[in-house]
Amino acid sequence: MRQKIKSVLIITLGPLIVSLLGLTACAVYPGRVPAIVKATDSVREIVRTTEGLLAGAYSPEGRAFLGIPYAKPPVGPLRWRSPQPMKSWTTVRDATHTGSPCTQSIGLNVASGGGGGLAIGSEDCLYLNVYGPPTTKTHPAATLPVLVFLPGGAFILGSGDNYDPSRLARTQGVLVVTVNYRLGAFGFLAHPALRRESVNGGSGNFGMLDQQAALRWVQRNIAAFGGDRHKVTLFGESAGAWSACYQAVSPTAEGLFQRVILQSGSCIDMQSLV
Secondary structure (H helix, E strand, O other), rough: OOOOOOEEEEEOHHHHHHOOOEEOOOOHHHEEEEHHOOOOOOOOEEOOOOOEEEEEEEEEEEEEEEEEEOOOOOOHHHHOOOOOOOOOOOOEOOOOOOOOOOOOEOOOHHHHHOOOOOOEEEEEOOOOEEEEEEOOHHHOOOOOEEEEEOOOOOOOOOOOHHOHHHHHHHHHOOOOEEEOOOOEEEEEEHHHHHHOOOOOOOOOOOOHHHHHHHHHHHHHHHHHOOOEEEEEEEEEEEEEHHHHHHHHHHHHHOOOOOEEEEEEEOOOOOOOOO
């Protein structure tokens, strides 16, 4: 392992632990509005990132900045390509609604090999959300620990928008970042033609590269939200745990995080429960 990962925590019963950690699961659909944003005493808060200004929400329950693009939409000529840096914007961007989940099928019977699913989401889906406790608004210089969550779903389902970690952020005094990454054929298709067109001679890892792009966004921008880029823990459940484990041993992810939590998944065997 080339990275200097300070600690690794492996946990079974991932869905249960996700709930216990305070990441409340909900249905997958674009534009979800968390309680922080809907609160009657919620006010707008402006944060400056390297790409431009974001207008999120602040209330006594916490802070939320939603639907933040961390890469260009992977559509058209950028389909089946490594994620590209997001262009800057000149106006204040609304960050009170989540983006679209990545293209997937809900109601899919995974055990029988698929079928019977309803397609939802969009290829334009490389968004993340940042949740924080209310104290970081009154103490903007605070350097809080950061948790970056990768959702599970067998690499064909799921979204960072499925979870509301506001309680976790509020009670534990941390920043929580939830991430969307490409799924299914859009995220993991390997083909000789794609390999020939790739700058690094590889293909099939676009979803993993998305995760690294999100982690680089965290390194560039999390200080603006009151986070410490040197105290980043990458964690996930099921396929998210496998992803976190793969990132921990990837030389191209070196320096992007310091700790790992694996919930019902490991990179030794995708079918294993440690």
